[in-house]
Amino acid sequence: MPTFAQVNVGDALPAQDFPITRLNLVKYCGASGDFNYIHWSESFANEVGLPGVISHGMFTMAEAGRVVTDWIGDPGQLCEYSVRFTRPVAVPDDLVGTTISVSGTVAEKLDDNRVKVDLTATCKGETVLGRAYAIVRLP
Amino acid sequence: MPTFAQVNVGDALPAQDFPITRLNLVKYCGASGDFNYIHWSESFANEVGLPGVISHGMFTMAEAGRVVTDWIGDPGQLCEYSVRFTRPVAVPDDLVGTTISVSGTVAEKLDDNRVKVDLTATCKGETVLGRAYAIVRLP
Numbered sequence A, B: 001m002p003t004f005a006q007v008n009v010g011d012a013l014p015a016q017d018f019p020i021t022r023l024n025l026v027k028y029c030g031a032s033g034d035f036n037y038i039h040w041s042e043s044f045a046n047e048v049g050l051p052g053v054i055s056h057g058m059f060t061m062a063e064a065g066r067v068v069t070d071w072i073g074d075p076g077q078l079c080e081y082s083v084r085f086t087r088p089v090a091v092p093d094d095l096v097g098t099t100i101s102v103s104g105t106v107a108e109k110l111d112d113n114r115v116k117v118d119l120t121a122t123c124k125g126e127t128v129l130g131r132a133y134a135i136v137r138l139p
Helices: A022-032 A042-047 A057-072 B022-032 B042-047 B057-072
Strands: A012-020 A078-085 A098-109 A114-123 A126-137 B012-020 B078-085 B098-109 B114-123 B126-137
Touching: A012 A022, A012 A057, A022 A057, A022 B022, A057 A078, A057 A098, A057 A114, A057 A126, A078 A114, A098 A126, B012 B022, B012 B057, B022 B057, B057 B078, B057 B098, B057 B114, B057 B126, B078 B114, B098 B126
Parallel strands: none
Antiparallel strands: A012 A098, A078 A126, A098 A114, A114 A126, B012 B098, B078 B126, B098 B114, B114 B126
């Protein structure tokens, strides 16, 4: 875990790619209790104008958050986490699925050893989470 | 609940139809822990030569068993239940899904107030469970 003293505004967190497959979504349906058809039915998703079956926003958010929690090591030091779901993440019906690419940058050093991290999450080159940031406490 | 004395070989149990939808299967994936692709991925199911996404055999079996447990009232009096999964139950990707039709007949009166019930389960006119029977204990 980096210490508050070591960290500077502008520092990049280690970026990560996260595959998202239909299997993830079927599992997340059961784990979350959110069985909305848009997360598993191609025909329903198409009917309501989506580009296909899409990821649960909370699942995308959770995956993206790993860039922060892996950086700090201790998920218990994540104080705040906020995103806007700006674009659906379509997941094709194959074994590969899609991928979200997540990077983070130290945006601000706050009081009480807290640091604000801005996150960027893209899928096929397009931003899928807007105004995404986390506030963590460092030792 | 019928009593042992009231029941005769050849008696028909009240038949029932059970819809099976993709939503049922996605839920059963999470409930059972069986996330096999054949139960939710159209492309995978087609690739392995199935007529589409198919029901978990145990789910079909569980639904069919309701004809027996609804008849006796108390599921705790179901002593034995056995089926063979003889034909896959294909479930289309729409809100209607498919339907299994289940009927039962009293096949044998056994000792100790037990009764053997033979079950027939069909989907689109074809048998989907083979050698299906239950043994129940009646008052």
